[in-house]
Amino acid sequence: MAASDLYRAGDPMRRVHVDLDGIGSFLSVPLLKGGDCIGVLGLARFEQQDFSPEDIALVEAFAAQAVMAIENVRQYREVQERLAHERAMSKVLTVMSQLTDDEAPVFEAIVRNARTLCGAEMAALLLGRAGDTHMRLAEINDALPDPAMAEAHAAFIAQAQANPMVMDPVDSVAAEAICTPRVVQIADLKATDRYARGVHATRYIVDVMGQRSTLCVPLLGPDGAIGAINLHRRTVSPFSEIDVALVENFAAQAVIAIENVRQFREIQERLERERATSEVLDVISRSRSDEGPVFEAILENARALCDAPFAGLYLLDADRSEITLASSLGARSEYLRSNTRTWPLDDPASVGIAIRECRVAQAEDIRDSEAYRSGNTQSVEAADVEGVRTFVAVPLLLDGRAIGAIGLYRREVAPFRSEQIALVQSFAAQAVIAIENVRQFRALETLNTELEGRVQTQVGELERMGRLKRFLPSAVADQVVGDEARLQSHRALIAVLFCDIRGFTAFCETAEPEETIEVLQTYHAAMGALIAEHGAGVDHRMGDGIMVLMGDPIPSDDPAGDAARLALSMRARM
């Protein structure tokens, strides 16, 4: 060693070995793995004595064994790591299979396992899409050794949860992973441009939390990233490919969990809507004569399913000039008291627009509306007294025209989602059915009342007719029933006909009573028919005597002629 060029050239390490450690001879044998050198086996003697070829061969054999040992341990650790990953995955899957309406426990299991398995100190799951303005911190997990640091970190988390992080791919690692969308690996956060520029979150993570290496993996859904998993290490030790693959697996599971929960909630919502619809239909079928209960059922369900504190049903009057709040739920009493409940059709707020233009009208914030700014009383009172912010009005459409509207509002700026609006539209259709039902029911009721009156009058006439016909020829009875004034005393030109059977008294004296009755009945039936045929008026009968008035109450132009013609018919008949 002392004779080597390096020693003579004054190489510091060589000088240490020779001058301080006292080494005479040195042998270095490379550890070769697939042609690459991965290390060195070195032997030293204090005396100057070369190593023999047998020594070298032996050390080469030991070097090969050392490589084998290193490779064995690497494989063993890889298998152990994979087993640990699989155990963690199966734990997450178990959590996922148990809970369908809440992602939180799955997120917790994912973030905790990702952090532990990757040997990271801090891990977080953030949600947000490329087009969003902000990200939401959904879960965080850390293993901070220092309680003071943990306390500072808790304050940081509280702040992150209260103030959503801006989706800025330039400043934020998570936003970069979401927007690109690809895995972001940073060997040392402290060496980044973000740190140099003094980005607050980066400075905080490096300077306060002492974190250096960072890995951020996007949660890839079918339409791009929907969030990211973020891991930090306290040392500068980049995450391995195995770590990345593991976190990618966790990210895929998080996406599945989110999708599962979304589908579960969607089904729950659909069931809830179906229940509401069938409830309203049930009320409609039970409430044929009054819209009130139907309106109440509709408004109650609309309010609950659309997360709105207020729901109101507005109707347009028959002249199509005025809108009235017909029914409402959830308004503050002072608001209801302070307002007139009637608006002109040309009102500039959402309900007016929905009815005039037959379309859904949503004001995301009525304080931003033209009506509010221009000082429209209704809008100003709604905003300032009632606290209305987002308002949606859905028209009640009948034959292509609006007959009213359903209105919902929220006391914060939170626009109604399209499926909520679709639900209100189906409620609006039901309200129209209810209104139409009741209108038809009332029309039918009126018709029935009228018919009943008419039938009673007719029944009365029929009864009187029946009575009159017992005493009068039917033509006369018809005349009298139709025009009862004829029965009052009056003057008229009439002719009177007298008729009896010649020698009837003598016949009666000799005939049996039954024979007399039979003759009289036959005689009166035949004469009665003739009298009716000739349109004669009242006749009076006593025994075989008949007196007939011609010309009253049935008017005649020639009563005497009619009487003569009747007399001739009677004689001919006899």
Next chain:
Amino acid sequence: MTAPQPQDATAAALRDVLETMTASRADEAPVFAVILKYASRLCAAPFCGLSLLNAAGTELAYSASHVAELPHSKVGDMRWAVDGPST
């Protein structure tokens, strides 16, 4: 030059290393210790050390030694660049 090592001693050493490797699946350190012990003994070299290249392949780190711990070259302390001049 040292005398040739008896074949049975060499074979026994290599066998011992293999047995240690089997027994210590999760850790290279005991295997390294056995290798260095035999290398030192069989090659009559009081100092025997093992250095490994880092993951980036840029630096050697002195990771195991046997017998005479050199007073000025300690495990863990010593690392040197691969492209540097020293051995």
